[in-house]
Amino acid sequence: MALKPLHDRVLVRRTESDEKTAGGLIIPESAKEKPSEGEVVSTGEGARKDSGELIAMAVKAGDKILFGKWSGTEVQVNGEELLMMKESDIMGIIE
Numbered sequence: 172m173a174l175k176p177l178h179d180r181v182l183v184r185r186t187e188s189d190e191k192t193a194g195g196l197i198i199p200e201s202a203k204e205k206p207s208e209g210e211v212v213s214t215g216e217g218a219r220k221d222s223g224e225l226i227a228m229a230v231k232a233g234d235k236i237l238f239g240k241w242s243g244t245e246v247q248v249n250g251e252e253l254l255m256m257k258e259s260d261i262m263g264i265i266e
Contacts, residue, residue, distance in 0.1 A: 174248050176255060179218035181230060183209040183243065183254040207240050208265065212253060228258060235265040 176182050186208045211234045218226045230236060243256030 174213070174246070174253075174255075176213060176215040178215045179226075179228065179258045180215045181228075181256055181258055181261065182212040182214070182246075182248075183236065183238065183256060184212050184251070185209045185254065186235070207242075208235065208237055209254065210235055214258075218258075230258065230261060230264060237262045237265060 174182060211230050211232050213232050214228045214230060216225065217228045220226060238254075238256060238261050242260035243254035246253055246255050
């Protein structure tokens with residue numbers, strides 16, 4: 172099943188966090204926080220102004236992004252857990 176976001180929504184795959192701290196301590200699975208970084212899988216075409224004019228998306232598939240801790244809605248696509256969020260939930264593009 173393919174999933175194409177509508178309007179100004181973005182489908183994001185979370186990136187895995189490190190399993191060790193900078194000091195070398197191993198972090199157990201139960202203590203890990205869900206990462207707030209991810210990769211854009213696909214995007215909608217963009218939002219529309221009241222006049223009907225399309226506002227282009229600032230992100231594209233493949234961009235590495237930073238988003239808020241509680242952003243998005245978890246969805247299952249082909250057995251993979253992804254996030255669906257509005258473009259406004261994205262705080263920045265990691266270069």
